Amino acid sequence: MEVGFLGLGIMGKAMAANLLRHGFRVTVWNRTLSKCQELVALGATVGETPAAVVARCRYTIAMLSDPSAALSVVFDKDGVLEQIGDGKGYVDMSTVDAATSSKISEAVKQKGGAFLEAPVSGSKKPAEDGQLVILAAGDQALYDDMVPAFDVLGKKSFFLGEIGNGANMKLVVNMIMGSMMNALSEGLSLADNSGLNPQTLLDVLDLGAIANPMFKLKGPSILKGSYNPAFPLKHQQKDMRLALSLGDENAVAMPVAAASNEAFKKARSLGLGDLDFSAVYEVIKGASGSNQA
């Protein structure tokens, strides 16, 4: 199967590499073209523009960092819309709000193309290991066509119905995750400030009802002060913002998510946006008596 792949960041690079290793023919594009070279070494072809990729491939996957990049790749000059049409499918795996996804969907369909939103749950390592959870919605026939690719990229795929459902499911999951990272940070800080060993807190948490892979993975790296970005904080904050916006539109109370978002915003203002989202711990740690002048 041949697919196009737009966007070779933390996620896109790992995902495209995975497809290549499993025998897919892949044509890649990235805004900074030099990033394509690593994939070329694995057998990829390079498209000079998103339009060039779509011209060449029956199916094109996109993995961009935010709504603005996702829109740009579609609507700008040399964008997807210039070459999308009958018989071609566009699969946007970026995490965006439902409105952005709808906008892209309408434009693609108007040109005769098929569209599937398919944001993923999982960051760098699951992407490398083909263990993503794919939350698709939109064109069901296109979803069925993409199953062989999804089976390589992920451990489980969901088809959630109409456009917007995949985007919203992703935002809800990431909202919970962002809040949980704040709760963990508050626990670790308080443990530390109360004379407890924060590693012991992690050990206890790992034995009980709230044990989860994220705490297990990120807890120790937080305590080491190590924040190599598997999931950049700025993207987590973007997701919190989009989730809160969704809550606003629907008048759903979300006080803990709102409190969490404040911490991520503070972290961004401190210049921590490109670090892993677990760096929000630095904001919580900073908000303690031991750090007062």
Add this chain to the structure above:
Amino acid sequence: MAAAAATHLSVRAAPALRLRGKGTCRLLSCYASSSPPPPSSGEGFSGKVGFLGLGIMGAPMASNLIKAGCDVTVWNRTKSKCDPLLSLGAKYESSPANVALSCDVTFAMLADPESAVEVACGANGAAQGMAPGKGYVDVSTVDTATSKLIGKHITSTGASFLEAPVSGSKKPAEDGLLIFLTAGDDSLYNRVAPLLDVMGKSRFFLGDVGNGAAMKLVVNMVMGSMMVSFSEGVLLSEKVGLDPNTLVEVISQGAISAPMFSLKGPSMVKAAYPTAFPLKHQQKDLRLALALAESVSQSIPTVAAANELYKVAKSLGLADQDFSAVIEALKAKEQNPQP
């Protein structure tokens, strides 16, 4: 502040062999090969065990001790709650003081700081029956000041004191899978370790009195905050036309998959909240955690926000429901917007 040294032991849930001895509780337990052998291997606890407080947690804990062959004497404020334990073979005494008097080590599992103090230090309280050579193990969840107060009352009699709050609710209590977060007298800790191993799967010794209490509060504050985030997600997903059961399934596949979500999610979606951990106790724990945080000037915003929701839930009459009923407080907020 220096971090407390912690020793930790994980043991298999079910000891391989148990022998019933007269007046002694002899446990020959096999430990998971990945753990180092415990200091007391081969010899169990010998002596009479008291148990004060037979609520949701105390009843199964005491019951597990009896089934393991221990000589157990119980007391509960409402006497009728002792009956199931008596039919299993427990003895009864009419006050905490009399239980403590007749036993070598007495456990207490009370609902909150007030009850814990009353049972330990009040009239006919356990301290009245304590003496050198005896031990008091308080497995209630209280604040550090209360624990230190109880500890002082107990140790002033010459007896030893161990605070030992647990992580785990009703089912882990029934299954003997609790996690003990102990601190205080380390000889007493070693002495009762075989009993903790009957009731639990894991135990930690965290140093000075107060450390066990603090650790428990921190664990429960993370849990209380997570439950509210999860509730926000369930409600938001429903409101935007997603199937909340699918949300639960998606979560179970990923990095934030936690037993609590898979366990409670499906019943929360059906608005059912069978009580494993009463909401009023979760709110009590958050209140105590907030006080602990205040004492060290630590800001804990999501916990503070979560606490408000539990308070609303209590005002809606949900205090005795499972703490997952906090989701109703979010729903109520929608229906009755505050000015």
